[in-house]
Amino acid sequence: GWEAPPPRMAPAPQLRDKGKVHDINEKYNWLIHLKYVRQEYDECLVTIETALKESKGMAEYAIYVKALIKRQRGEIQESLQLFQAATCLNPHNICNLKQVGRSLYLLGRHKAAIDVYDEAQRIGIDDWEIKHNKGLCFLYLKQYEDAAEAFKSANSIQRHDTTYMQLGKVYTLQEDYRTAIEVYLEALEFSPENPEMLTTVGLLHLRLGENYKAFDFLGNSLTHDPRNPKTILAAGSIIQDHADMD
Template sequence: MVKGNEHNSYRNVLSYTSSRCIIFFLPAPELPIVERRNWLIHQHYIRKDYDTCKAIIKEQLQETNGMCEYAIYVQALILRLEGKIQQSLELFQSCAILNPSSADNLKQVARSLFLLGKHKAAIEFYHEAARLNEKDWEISHNMGVCYFFIKDFKNAEEHLNIALQINKHNKSFMMLGKVHLLAGETDKAIEVYKKAVEFCPENTELLTTLGLLFLQLGKYQKAFEHLGNALTFDPNNYKAILAAGSMMQTHGDFDVAMNKYRVAACAVPESPPLWNNIGMCFFGKKKYVAAISCLKRAHYLSPFDWKVLYNLGLVHLTMQQYASAFHFLSAAINLNPRMGELYMLLAVALTNLEDVENATRAYEQAVTLDESNPLVNLNFAIFLYNHGEKKGALDQYQEMERKVNLLRDSSTNFEFDPELMDMAQKMGAALQVTESLVWTKPGKDSKSKPNSAAAAKTSAATLGTNQALGQAMSSAASYNKNIQLPTGTNYSRTLPRMR
């Protein structure tokens, strides 16, 4: 053994045996290091072994008297995953107290507040986090999302644009597009989604959303292009399949649309829009019992969807089941009381139920709410004429002509159903309207379609949901079985349907 006072401070003990020297290291005393188990906590957390992770966190916090920031942070993350948002918020606040200079702690506090629906409080914490870290994409994006939920679209757009400047991300593009859509800026939304598709051309969600937007605007070629690209990258993308089927259905290709819907049914068999569209395919093929069966399934899956109720009312009107039509149309009006066409169809049902007084009120409400659909006024004019009110009928006829002129001036591709044009001409003759240039019959080169969308289409729901596939198609005038015109012609016409 080595001896000497100068070696007393060493912890090594040297032992010589024959020609070798062996060094023994004595164990160092354990020191109370606060974060000595952080690596183990991290390993179990990323492996999703949460029970073991929580046990180690408990030991760590007992040893450190609750002063280990990382252990508290991971425990808060686990509580959030378990749905205990309020408890996770309290722990993240403790982390922020232990380390007030950490932007991550403030971000997590803000995130928990956001999940609790306290968007304004979350914005304040995000602002504080942004002061500590100005170049964090996540902070700017989440601030934009918070402003979006409190309907402050100007600030939402500003922060989402900042987020895109820091880092182009699909989520920011999608949210910015939604902001523009809710602000009524469809053109800007399309430009945003176009840039997003250029940045990430294989993102099926972006391609589908852009396709749905073009579909809503009636630009079927561009819609088909983007939806086709989405299906190329993901053949089982049910949103794109539903949209493509809806386009084919709009153009009367019911069998092809049904083939698309069969594929979608494998992915989302309980989708209300899917069964709604299948029902309207059967309606287009005049298989009304099958249509009602499918629509009632859609209604069962989504009882508060006014579009499904609209379609149920429409099919029952077609089958001359006016009491059932009144029931479904009344329910649809309760859910969407600002749509004039619903009141028009309700008035048709009431007329056939011989409730003239309430039918008159329904028509008056319909013309008050609707500012663009001339068919509402045409129906009201026919109703008033049949009940001997020629002056009121003339007023409604003139209002109808004014709407048609506006539609033709605003759209070069405006088409009106030939049967409805004949009906309007007969109505004009009955009212002794000598000049009716609006209702000139189309020439031989005209490509009017029997089921074309003749008048204004109601706006579809917010994009990004399945309900964006549905549109109210105005393609009918009256459903009165006995229109008392001088020509003696009875007029019966398919009513507007929604897909």
């Protein structure tokens, strides 16, 4: 999906003294930003190449946005190399490191991604996105305890439905359905109308043979999203079971 670029970056410390490069970056960064947010990607890339040529490749923001565009177009390996180049120019920019980690994750290089997120954590502040993405990496590596810890840590910084969904998934994969339900119920305190969450709780109750509870949650979900096929099928199966029993 579309990603908003960060606010135009401050130049790396080693570039600030190089007045000419700084002036070139200032000249083009606002234009690159504008074309990117307007989703005029081809024109944006032309401006980026001009900025890179004039700055002799020392334009961090231009490289960063070029990497975002490459990734959107499915060129993950190229985007990784560009994010790494941006990181070389400014090693202490957390945005760069997070994107290197994200690209490694998308390439299935989960252990390498975790190392990058650890580095980002070491030099930056507590960040929800870093903890959440580390959790995703651990989940793929089937390191469930580490995954759960990372997701809990992410939620302690900032609560997100997506983190609760993944944390519940960790417990579901270990067949600890009760704990998974507890996680989702906590999430529903903050997002009581989330149909995906309501359906997931309903399906877990169904697995535990608690049909009445399951039907409650599935019915509630359908009031918010009446066309979800998964919810309709599950609710229908409960109705069918009861009809058969009658």
